[in-house]
Amino acid sequence: MxxxxxxxxxxxxxxxxxxxxxxxxxxxxxxxxxxxxxxxxxxxxxxxxxxxxxxxxxxxxxxxxxxxxxxxxxxxxxxxxxxxxxxxxxxxxxxxxxxxxxxxxxxxxxxxxxxxxxxxxxxxxxxxxxxxxxxxxxxxxxxxxxxxxxxxxxxxxxxxxxxxxxxxxxxxxxxxxxxxxxxxxxxxxxxxxxxxxxxxxxxxxxxxxxxxxxxxxxxxxxxxxxxxxxxxxxxxxxxxxxxxxxxxxxxxxxxxxxxxxxxxxxxxxxxxxxxxxxxxxxxxxxxxxxxxxxxxxxxxxxxxxNMAVERFEFSAARGVRPIRASDAILTEEGENIGSVLSCAKAGERQIALAFVKRNVIDEGQTVGLYYLARNKRQLEQGKKEKVEIGEKLESDILGQKLARYERF
Amino acid sequence: MVPQGLYYTDQHEWIKIEDGVGTVGITDHAQQQLGEVTFVELPENGPVDANAELAVLESSKAASDVYAPMAGEVIEVNEALESQPELVNQQCYTDGWICKIKLSDPDAVSNLMDAAAYEAFITNE
Missing domain, CATH: 3.30.1360.120 (Probable tRNA modification gtpase trme; domain 1)
Structure with a gap:
């Protein structure tokens, strides 16, 4: 303290x-x-x-x-x-x-x-x-x-x-x-x-x-x-x-x-x-x-x-691991286009702000998310703790791109 | 606040020992610090060393590792936490338990704190 x-x-x-x-x-x-x-x-x-x-x-x-x-x-x-x-x-x-x-x-x-x-x-x-x-x-x-x-x-x-x-x-x-x-x-x-x-x-x-x-x-x-x-x-x-x-x-x-x-x-x-x-x-x-x-x-x-901050939505249902900064955003084909900057749970959604290659994904289009390894055990299981843009990865969960801003 | 009869680690896990089997969870102090737990990664059954990573608790603010208070073999996990992670917050000493370990050396409990020592520990932390 x-x-x-x-x-x-x-x-x-x-x-x-x-x-x-x-x-x-x-x-x-x-x-x-x-x-x-x-x-x-x-x-x-x-x-x-x-x-x-x-x-x-x-x-x-x-x-x-x-x-x-x-x-x-x-x-x-x-x-x-x-x-x-x-x-x-x-x-x-x-x-x-x-x-x-x-x-x-x-x-x-x-x-x-x-x-x-x-x-x-x-x-x-x-x-x-x-x-x-x-x-x-x-x-x-x-x-x-x-x-x-x-x-x-x-x-x-x-x-x-x-x-x-x-x-x-x-x-x-x-x-x-x-x-x-x-x-x-x-x-x-x-x-x-x-x-x-x-x-x-x-x-x-x-x-x-x-x-x-x-x-x-x-x-x-x-x-x-x-x-x-x-x-x-x-x-x-x-x-x-x-x-x-x-x-x-x-x-x-x-x-x-x-x-x-x-x-x-x-x-x-x-x-x-x-x-x-x-x-x-x-x-x-x-x-x-x-x-x-x-x-x-x-x-x-x-x-x-050619990079921009974009906003994405993923499920926040029970059993879905929370997304954290540095987790990777993927195209539907599995290409890493950038990483999460901030993420939060909002009701039933996780909203992520990510720094990604600009306009590769259209609003409403599906994206993947790759969780980086959080600890030694996940590393041993083959999860990576660092990934590069352009790298092919397998999505852990799917989500979609949202409009850049939302007013309530 | 801190239940009697359990033993505690300085990482805020508790263990309750019955017939050589330890039931493990996190303390009320730990769950308060963590906030609303939204995801629990449970261990797999099998051998575990003392102080080894056992489970991951994720809240909206942080991912926190849970370490094994004592060595042994994980023989049962609390699968209810997969669908109700909030049990870790709501009933951390009962329904929010994480797993059971068949202890290889039950006497190693002497390395842990009892309720009075843990209470003093969190007061001074």
Missing amino acids: TSQESCKKSALYDEHIKLVNPSRLAEFAGYLMPLWYSSISAEHAAVREVAGLFDCTHMGVLEFSGTQAENFLNELTTNDVAKLVVGKAQYSYILDESAHVIDDIIVYKISDSKFMVVVNASNAENVIELVGAALSEQSFNSSELLFRDLKSQDANSDARVDIALQGPASIQTLLDIIEDGEFAARVSDLKPFWFTSGYIDGIDTIISRTGYTGASVGYEIYINPQEAGWIWQLILDKGSKYGVVPCGLGARDSLRIEAGLPLYSHELAGEFDISPIEAGYGWAVKFDKPYFVGKEALEKKAASS
């Missing part, structure tokens, strides 16, 4: 240990968080049918303000910040000069001269370092560009953390806790990737219709970390009559996999150095912009790659 001691506690740690035994907490991006509260499958189902509440307070929240903020972000990120309007959010990437993905991010346009950028917890330090290096090359004064980490102690009352409420009942739950009728109306009018701000019980919040579960109705609430426990309890309290439940890391992963959403170091960057284009997010990379960091290298990389 020494690993637990070196971990940071999330802003909601005290809430978690009210709900689960501390031994249930696992380390994620340096934070201790519950893997599940009731069970992964029950929490997954709750988000699809009702709503689930997620501790996302580990996410990095950054702020760029000043007259040069927009220009600076437009050079730092792949999507077109100039096209954002106030109240709208944009999915985007930060690359390095060699086009390695540093992080996938969401940019929120708070005002013409203020942007909030939400980054992955595990990458926040790298992003902050990269921004610092970029800033030191250009000499902005504070009215031109001010960069702040809204999770640092110095942010004080401006500090923000992220709590996500996802699923069909999330809107009714939010409307039940927002007393201000105008704010409630603005929240209920939000379209995907729009946000608004207002007060709940005197506490300043930003509510955005975004998320990481594939739920078409889902929100993220940005609030001062001092108030995180309060709003967490309020949402669970008011949402309980609809069946809103807290959701752990397990359901978060199974939901995002089912929806086809990438996780940094699995479907982005990672072992295969997967680019945004290969991940299926070419729309978030604007090659028509005159410049962004990594543009030239990414253009070359995109032109030379």
Whole structure:
């Protein structure tokens, strides 16, 4: 348990240990968080049918303000910040000069001269370092560009953390806790990737219709970390009559996999150095912009790659072994075309995101799956622990290719 | 929480010895750590060394090996787990047993922990 001691506690740690035994907490991006509260499958189902509440307070929240903020972000990120309007959010990437993905991010346009950028917890330090290096090359004064980490102690009352409420009942739950009728109306009018701000019980919040579960109705609430426990309890309290439940890391992963959403170091960057284009997010990379960091290298990389992240479905019936990362995806004829990056059980299906030769398989077409050896005994029985693309193998189970994404 | 009369390994297996035959399973602590077990690969009947791989339990998050607490010969496996892997979670000390081993040296149980020692072990782990 020494690993637990070196971990940071999330802003909601005290809430978690009210709900689960501390031994249930696992380390994620340096934070201790519950893997599940009731069970992964029950929490997954709750988000699809009702709503689930997620501790996302580990996410990095950054702020760029000043007259040069927009220009600076437009050079730092792949999507077109100039096209954002106030109240709208944009999915985007930060690359390095060699086009390695540093992080996938969401940019929120708070005002013409203020942007909030939400980054992955595990990458926040790298992003902050990269921004610092970029800033030191250009000499902005504070009215031109001010960069702040809204999770640092110095942010004080401006500090923000992220709590996500996802699923069909999330809107009714939010409307039940927002007393201000105008704010409630603005929240209920939000379209995907729009946000608004207002007060709940005197506490300043930003509510955005975004998320990481594939739920078409889902929100993220940005609030001062001092108030995180309060709003967490309020949402669970008011949402309980609809069946809103807290959701752990397990359901978060199974939901995002089912929806086809990438996780940094699995479907982005990672072992295969997967680019945004290969991940299926070419729309978030604007090659028509005159410049962004990594543009030239990414253009070359995109032109030379024949691989892509694709989504597959296999049975999750009793007796079917769970699929794991690195298991091989085969054509019906048994040719290995790539490997699984992430897999999760979603109801009666196992959904796998795999990095495979692009468009060799059509949607709906049958594929095979080869389980790599998991232990010594399976090796002795002739299972391989490593396979090559192009190699002929025998399928252990059959499945099919799905559309790249699924919305619920 | 930890049943009396069974013996325990530091890998969180339990063994219950009756007439020279040991029934093997995993502990409540282990099943909690593993989460919902969705697949069980049972051993084949035949000889097994102490600490050798015996079975594989797979949950939605991990594949976990089960090791033989003591040496002997596997004489029976719990085939119910093939269709009901969740028994490992629900009744880990009873219906969720994995296999029975005819022990080659029943006295080797002295290498294992009793309930009190195992309880102390998981508290300090």
